[in-house]
Amino acid sequence: MTSLLWFRDDLRLTDHAALAAAAADPEGAVALYVLDEMSPETRPLGGAAKWWLHESLTALSSALAELGIPLVLRRGAAEQVVREVASARAIDRVLWNRRYGAERAIDARLKVRLRASGVTATSYRGGLLFEPWAVRTGSGGHYRVYSPFWRACLGAPAPAEPLAAPGALTPRATRLASELSVGLASDPLADWCLQPTSPNWAAGLATRWVPGEAAALAQLERFLATRARDYAANRDFPALDTGSELSPYMRWGEISPRTVWHAALGAAADHGVDVGVFLSELGWREFAWHTAFHAGAAEAARAADATDATDAAGGANTAGSTAPAVVLPGTALHERELNPQFDAFPWRATTEAELAAWQRGETGFGLVDAGMRELRATGFMHNRVRMVAASFLTKNLLANWRVGEAWFWDTLVDADAASNPFNWQWVAGCGADAAPYFRVFNPETQQQKFDPEGAYVERFAPHSVMLPQLVDLRETRVRALAAYDTVRNAPRVRAAHEPDR
Numbered sequence: 001m002t003s004l005l006w007f008r009d010d011l012r013l014t015d016h017a018a019l020a021a022a023a024a025d026p027e028g029a030v031a032l033y034v035l036d037e038m039s040p041e042t043r044p045l046g047g048a049a050k051w052w053l054h055e056s057l058t059a060l061s062s063a064l065a066e067l068g069i070p071l072v073l074r075r076g077a078a079e080q081v082v083r084e085v086a087s088a089r090a091i092d093r094v095l096w097n098r099r100y101g102a103e104r105a106i107d108a109r110l111k112v113r114l115r116a117s118g119v120t121a122t123s124y125r126g127g128l129l130f131e132p133w134a135v136r137t138g139s140g141g142h143y144r145v146y147s148p149f150w151r152a153c154l155g156a157p158a159p160a161e162p163l164a165a166p167g168a169l170t171p172r173a174t175r176l177a178s179e180l181s182v183g184l185a186s187d188p189l190a191d192w193c194l195q196p197t198s199p200n201w202a203a204g205l206a207t208r209w210v211p212g213e214a215a216a217l218a219q220l221e222r223f224l225a226t227r228a229r230d231y232a233a234n235r236d237f238p239a240l241d242t243g244s245e246l247s248p249y250m251r252w253g254e255i256s257p258r259t260v261w262h263a264a265l266g267a268a269a270d271h272g273v274d275v276g277v278f279l280s281e282l283g284w285r286e287f288a289w290h291t292a293f294h295a296g297a298a299e300a301a302r303a304a305d306a307t308d309a310t311d312a313a314g315g316a317n318t319a320g321s322t323a324p325a326v327v328l329p330g331t332a333l334h335e336r337e338l339n340p341q342f343d344a345f346p347w348r349a350t351t352e353a354e355l356a357a358w359q360r361g362e363t364g365f366g367l368v369d370a371g372m373r374e375l376r377a378t379g380f381m382h383n384r385v386r387m388v389a390a391s392f393l394t395k396n397l398l399a400n401w402r403v404g405e406a407w408f409w410d411t412l413v414d415a416d417a418a419s420n421p422f423n424w425q426w427v428a429g430c431g432a433d434a435a436p437y438f439r440v441f442n443p444e445t446q447q448q449k450f451d452p453e454g455a456y457v458e459r460f461a462p463h464s465v466m467l468p469q470l471v472d473l474r475e476t477r478v479r480a481l482a483a484y485d486t487v488r489n490a491p492r493v494r495a496a497h498e499p500d501r
């Protein structure tokens with residue numbers, strides 16, 4: 001019987017536990033990717049993400065073909081599509097790597113239904129270093145503040161070594177998989193229209209990025225051999241290009257955080273590179289997902305699916321998990337404030353002209369404009385500049401953070417279901433462990449500090465200095481603080497009986 005391997009945000013061969021298991025099947029394996037824009041738990045992809053996905057699936061399909069594993073593409077509600085494909089006569093087990101957002105409710109339901117129909121369903125460790133339910137406070141809860149969270153992670157058993165990519169299937173397994181895939185219709189990738197045509201706004205993305213696992217591994221190697229040495233000192237200076245630029249590769253699972261983690265530690269051991277600050281940035285990614293996982297989990301519905309679990313080694317599932325399997329609708333991080341003080345915050349309805357000026361990088365503030373233009377041109381923005389641009393929108397323009405989060409969701413190649421809303425809420429002041437609301441970044445002083453020569457602004461927005469400034473920084477800061485005064489005395493935590501939303 002052939003295995004069906006369901007790929008999601010893990011478009012790679014290395015350190016892919018479900019693939020390693022499927023490739024060992026003597027009867028062969030068929031891979032499946034489902035473009036699911038229908039299930040209520042999924043968030044439709046933005047434009048830049050779609051562009052990346054097209055490229056990434058192309059690369060994955062070729063890499064799998066070399067192993068002897070055909071990739072089937074289908075569009076629809078995943079719960080239905082996976083069951084449909086799995087009902088092919090020769091498939092008796094379905095495998096996937098775990099995910100941690102709202103979509104895990106789909107996986108939990110699917111597991112139950114597959115098993116009820118006699119198909120084995122097995123989930124494996126996913127794209128995090130530390131399983132969200134395994135990192136617990138002293139009182140057994142989850143963490144709401146980054147520093148103690150990361151200390152707890154560093155004190156936990158180290159992340160497992162990454163698995164090697166599997167070798168090619170045996171000729172017999174390859175033949176069986178190929179025969180089976182002939183009967184499983186696959187959508188032509190072009191039919192999904194993931195790439196823009198007229199106009200083709202993605203030319204700048206294609207110039208800057210090469211999606212796919214091979215490029216991800218090369219990028220990691222390059223970073224550790226060069227930029228990593230000065231990362232801690234230079235990471236806040238956008239003109240110096242010191243970031244790893246691994247975020248889109250991690251977003252799509254083209255490289256696993258375990259691979260990054262162990263390679264960084266290897267560089268530290270072999271070449272004395274100090275990677276502590278870099279690893280702590282991976283910690284922010286972990287914390288964003290830890291927060292998303294627990295924000296979406298209905299405590300009352302916890303542990304309904306005792307079979308959706310992981311063993312201590314991070315391998316295949318075992319019984320006895322406390323992993324919450326049921327997710328309440330409307331509890332994804334982009335849908336509500338983590339801090340209930342902000343439930344009644346008087347966000348301003350920005351005018352179309354204000355929003356367009358921010359989106360196009362025409363605010364007259366160099367650092368904001370350069371960041372927003374970098375984003376439009378390349379699908380990426382430096383972290384420091386993301387913070388300044390987000391602060392400008394949510395504080396100087398007093399726009400609801402959701403407006404900016406949605407724009408980043410549409411335009412970032414690394415648009416991530418946890419990191420994006422988590423960071424927007426962090427800047428806006430309403431998130432977990434957020435920057436206090438009264439910390440309003442001043443784009444002019446931020447530029448003096450982090451782009452003192454103006455090299456970054458010159459690269460992306462050389463004419464910004466000629467534009468009239470969209471707002472008066474001092475007045476709008478005072479207005480933002482006055483708005484905060486209206487909610488600052490509201491309770492900071494939800495009462496125990498209140499639903500967590």
Ligand SMILES: Cc1cc2nc3c(=O)[nH]c(=O)nc-3n(C[C@H](O)[C@H](O)[C@H](O)COP(=O)(O)OP(=O)(O)OC[C@H]3O[C@@H](n4cnc5c(N)ncnc54)[C@H](O)[C@@H]3O)c2cc1C
Nearest residue numbers: 243244245246247281282284285383386415416419420423
């Ligand atoms: C408003 C706003 C929105 C953001 N949206 C996203 C997003 O959609 N996707 C995304 O991956 N990151 C997001 N970030 C975080 C951060 O800006 C990017 O991860 C970082 O700029 C990517 O560059 P890099 O790969 O060179 O990072 P490096 O500095 O090399 O860091 C290494 C890795 O650590 C992780 N990381 C670093 N900083 C953060 C952070 N603050 N939060 C979560 N993970 C982090 C990323 O995976 C990154 O690739 C956002 C930040 C802000 C302020």
